[in-house]
Amino acid sequence: MTRLLRFALVSLRRRHFDFFANAVSSILDLFGATVKDAFGERSVVHCNICGWTGNSFYRHTGPGYDEKNSLCPGCLCQDRHRALLVILEKCTDFFSPGKKIVEVAPERNLETLYVNQGLDYTSFDIKRRAMEQGDVTRMRYLDNSIDYFLCLHVLEHVPGEKEALCEIHRVLKPGGCAVVQVPVDWNLPQSYEYPMADPRDTFHVRRYGRDFIKRTNLPGFEVASKSINDCLSNEDINHFGCSREPVFFLKKVSAT
Numbered sequence: 001m002t003r004l005l006r007f008a009l010v011s012l013r014r015r016h017f018d019f020f021a022n023a024v025s026s027i028l029d030l031f032g033a034t035v036k037d038a039f040g041e042r043s044v045v046h047c048n049i050c051g052w053t054g055n056s057f058y059r060h061t062g063p064g065y066d067e068k069n070s071l072c073p074g075c076l077c078q079d080r081h082r083a084l085l086v087i088l089e090k091c092t093d094f095f096s097p098g099k100k101i102v103e104v105a106p107e108r109n110l111e112t113l114y115v116n117q118g119l120d121y122t123s124f125d126i127k128r129r130a131m132e133q134g135d136v137t138r139m140r141y142l143d144n145s146i147d148y149f150l151c152l153h154v155l156e157h158v159p160g161e162k163e164a165l166c167e168i169h170r171v172l173k174p175g176g177c178a179v180v181q182v183p184v185d186w187n188l189p190q191s192y193e194y195p196m197a198d199p200r201d202t203f204h205v206r207r208y209g210r211d212f213i214k215r216t217n218l219p220g221f222e223v224a225s226k227s228i229n230d231c232l233s234n235e236d237i238n239h240f241g242c243s244r245e246p247v248f249f250l251k252k253v254s255a256t
């Protein structure tokens with residue numbers, strides 16, 4: 001609620017009246033959802049991260065996004081976090097013992113889950129709270145030292161995209177994998193850079209289009225993608241409220 005009120009006020013100050021309208025309507029929806037959860041059917045949806053069950057997930061609204069049935073009131077995860085967990089569990093050996101895992105800009109709810117499961121996990125961020133402070137374009141980690149590097153909704157904020165990808169490649173072990181998510185505008189054939197971080201697009205520095213795989217398919221990487229459709233039935237996708245946004249796997253196949 002506090003976050004929505006702040007978003008409404010900031011939108012008004014910036015004269016982003018469409019965002020202001022979304023914020024007000026989202027606040028009203030929040031009241032409706034809370035009442036429904038108090039008196040209605042509570043087992044329609046289930047959060048696979050914290051175990052919360054309810055009538056539906058809550059609306060997630062901010063500058064440049066307005067997603068229905070996304071936010072879990074139990075752990076504040078979004079639909080893309082729940083999908084990612086299923087994909088990591090079903091399509092990778094991420095949770096096998098002994099994997100060295102590093103994440104830039106940690107997703108709080110999943111960070112807690114990794115730590116609670118005793119994984120060899122480290123998070124860092126340039127500004128926000130994380131286990132360490134660090135810059136994805138100049139990391140402290142040794143060459144060939146990491147099995148999984150998580151980079152979720154980060155690259156669209158990083159001006160030095162190529163430097164970041166080269167650094168990620170450097171620190172991954174041969175056969176290691178970067179797990180990458182970015183917002184992709186599938187109507188856009190070619191990604192483009194904003195002149196400056198765009199306040200109407202969550203302060204992203206670029207908008208990714210359908211060429212995202214081509215942009216990341218640098219020498220030494222083999223890029224593939226998975227989506228929740230590969231892992232769960234439609235019924236389960238709805239039950240767990242999972243995003244269908246693809247997750248990209250950048251596997252280090254050679255030293256260069």
Ligand SMILES: [Zn+2]
Nearest residue numbers: 047050072075
């Ligand atoms: Zn949850």
